[in-house]
Amino acid sequence: MSSSSSASQGSIPKDKRLPRIFSKYDKDGDGLDKKELRAALAELNVKNLTDKDLEGIILTVDVDGSGALSLEEFTNIFGVAKLKSIFQSIDRDGSGFINSAELSTALEALGYKLPASEVKMILKKVDADSSGEVSFDEFKTFFQYVPATSLSLLVKSWTSGVSVDCGSDLSPPTLSPSVPWYYGVFGGLGGVASRTLTAPLEKVKIQAQTSNARVKVFESLRKTYTTIGFRGLFAGNLANCLRVFPMAGLVTFCYLSFLQLTPADNDLDPMEPVYRGACAASAGIVGQLFTYPIDIVRARLTVMPDSSKASIAGCFKDIIKEGGTRALYKGLTPTLFAVAPFLACQMSTADACKSIAAANDVEVTPLVMLGVGGTAGIAAQTVVYPLDVLRRRMQVGAGAGPGNANVISDSTWTAMREVVKREGFRSLFAGIVPTYMKVFPAVAIAMTTT
Numbered sequence: 001m002s003s004s005s006s007a008s009q010g011s012i013p014k015d016k017r018l019p020r021i022f023s024k025y026d027k028d029g030d031g032l033d034k035k036e037l038r039a040a041l042a043e044l045n046v047k048n049l050t051d052k053d054l055e056g057i058i059l060t061v062d063v064d065g066s067g068a069l070s071l072e073e074f075t076n077i078f079g080v081a082k083l084k085s086i087f088q089s090i091d092r093d094g095s096g097f098i099n100s101a102e103l104s105t106a107l108e109a110l111g112y113k114l115p116a117s118e119v120k121m122i123l124k125k126v127d128a129d130s131s132g133e134v135s136f137d138e139f140k141t142f143f144q145y146v147p148a149t150s151l152s153l154l155v156k157s158w159t160s161g162v163s164v165d166c167g168s169d170l171s172p173p174t175l176s177p178s179v180p181w182y183y184g185v186f187g188g189l190g191g192v193a194s195r196t197l198t199a200p201l202e203k204v205k206i207q208a209q210t211s212n213a214r215v216k217v218f219e220s221l222r223k224t225y226t227t228i229g230f231r232g233l234f235a236g237n238l239a240n241c242l243r244v245f246p247m248a249g250l251v252t253f254c255y256l257s258f259l260q261l262t263p264a265d266n267d268l269d270p271m272e273p274v275y276r277g278a279c280a281a282s283a284g285i286v287g288q289l290f291t292y293p294i295d296i297v298r299a300r301l302t303v304m305p306d307s308s309k310a311s312i313a314g315c316f317k318d319i320i321k322e323g324g325t326r327a328l329y330k331g332l333t334p335t336l337f338a339v340a341p342f343l344a345c346q347m348s349t350a351d352a353c354k355s356i357a358a359a360n361d362v363e364v365t366p367l368v369m370l371g372v373g374g375t376a377g378i379a380a381q382t383v384v385y386p387l388d389v390l391r392r393r394m395q396v397g398a399g400a401g402p403g404n405a406n407v408i409s410d411s412t413w414t415a416m417r418e419v420v421k422r423e424g425f426r427s428l429f430a431g432i433v434p435t436y437m438k439v440f441p442a443v444a445i446a447m448t449t450t
Contacts, residue, residue, distance in 0.1 A: 022071050031068030034058065040074070053084055087139050097133035098123070191244040198438040199237040200224075205438075206236075206302045208431030209392040212423070217434050236302035239294055239312050247291045254283035277347055281340040288335055293328035299395040322397070331394030334412045338384035338391070346380035373443035381435055386428035390415050 025040040026032055032040055034054045061073045090098050090106045104119045126134045126142045195202070200221055208215035224232045258279040297315045304310050319327050353372040381388075390412060419427055 018075050019071060022074050031066060031070050032074055033068045037069060037074075057084070083140055084136065087136050097135055098139065099133050103134075191248065192241045194442045195240050195244065196234070196237055198442050199240070200233040201434040201438040202237075202240075203233060203235060203302050205431040205434040206299060206392055206396075208434065209389045210299075210303055210396045211430075215431065217437070235304065235310075236298040236300075239298035239301055242312075243291050243294045243298065247287045250290055251283045251287040254286045255279050258282050277344060280347075281343050284339040284343060285336055288332070288339065292332055292335070296328055296330065296395050299392055303396055327397075330397065331391035334387040334391040334394070334415075337412065338387040342380045342384045345383045346376045349379040350376040370440065370444055374440040377439040377443060378436055381439065382432070385432055385435070386416065387412070389428050389430060390419070393419075 021040050021043055022032065024043075025036045027036075034051065037054055037058065058067065058069060061076045062069060063073065064070075087098065088094070090102050092102050092105065100119045100123050103123055107119065107122075123132075123134060124130070126138050128138045128141070201217070203224065204215060204217050204220045207220060221233065228235075259276065262275040262279065293316070294312075296319060297312055300315050300319065301310055301312070304315075316328075323330070350372050353375055394415070416428070
């Protein structure tokens with residue numbers, strides 16, 4: 001069999017309909033000619049092929065030169081024919097070429113809202129002759145080893161996934177080098193909106209993490225509203241929002257700078273996820289080092305008994321008075337330990353979800369992205385949650401008042417042993433319920449505001 005036929009076999013869908021459809025239209029038993037092939041492909045929803053298209057498909061796999069296709073040859077061309085159909089669905093004006101505007105429309109229909117500069121960068125991967133447009137030959141060459149069962153599968157190979165904010169402050173999403181600066185501002189605004197609207201659940205979570213008593217979500221929200229008022233539900237949120245922009249900007253700058261030091265230049269390179277994951281983790285660590293003090297203040301303000309009268313500046317002074325400038329970095333060690341596994345778990349879970357969706361021909365709609373982002377966020381939060389509990393206890397110290405679950409040791413592993421010995425293993429997951437409750441709303445809000 002020819003090399004072109006072998007290449008197309010990589011695109012063969014494992015579909016039992018093919019032999020049945022072949023038999024249905026091969027009425028004379030001598031193979032499918034051009035007319036019969038058109039009818040057979042139409043039943044497979046591959047339509048609007050011209051005579052020239054059909055002749056080209058037959059020529060590609062007609063090994064014996066008979067002008068008609070055997071069952072094996074018919075099976076082999078299905079991938080090529082489907083690629084042609086997908087190409088035509090993107091090529092809205094029927095010019096025979098895909099431009100950036102057409103690609104942008106196709107991507108948006110699948111839930112990928114990308115700026116024009118990003119779309120052009122994606123197009124360049126396939127545009128072998130740098131003409132600014134993609135011909136079918138370029139399209140076919142690029143995707144010949146990709147299962148061509150749907151546009152969503154091709155898009156998965158054509159473009160890298162979009163980072164989704166799941167509401168965690170361990171590391172914000174990082175941007176592509178081609179994304180304009182103002183897109184980062186929109187992302188920051190989305191992060192602020194996400195954190196503000198889920199702030200009451202964040203308050204309950206930190207209360208549960210730092211208290212000896214068992215905290216119930218709705219009971220805690222009601223008690224806070226009754227004793228402090230509506231404002232008390234958002235204690236510490238201003239400090240949290242003030243941290244979003246500088247950290248997102250710093251992490252993105254470091255991520256792009258670190259990425260330039262690696263061989264990363266091709267989203268289809270098997271090592272690409274490793275390069276990007278390592279750079280993202282390193283950038284997240286830098287971001288934590290520079291913005292950590294404001295996170296300490298946020299945690300203290302969130303659990304203060306009378307947080308409505310406290311200020312960010314006043315809290316800074318109290319922390320320094322209590323333990324010096326070193327106190328502004330309490331709990332940093334478990335935080336840094338959590339960054340890399342958090343990112344690794346989030347990225348791998350998101351990739352796995354996208355692969356499952358693509359394998360089952362599920363289009364990447366906003367609803368699917370919500371599910372992917374939420375599932376990845378929950379998985380990542382679960383993996384690092386014990387470290388999150390420890391860092392919150394170290395951050396809060398004696399600042400939470402009566403009932404505070406103090407961590408005596410500043411050593412991460414010693415502190416963990418002490419907590420488990422004193423309160424049991426379950427205490428390392430205190431507050432996990434409100435954490436889960438805020439993940440999906442955080443993802444949804446971030447997606448709809450960016």
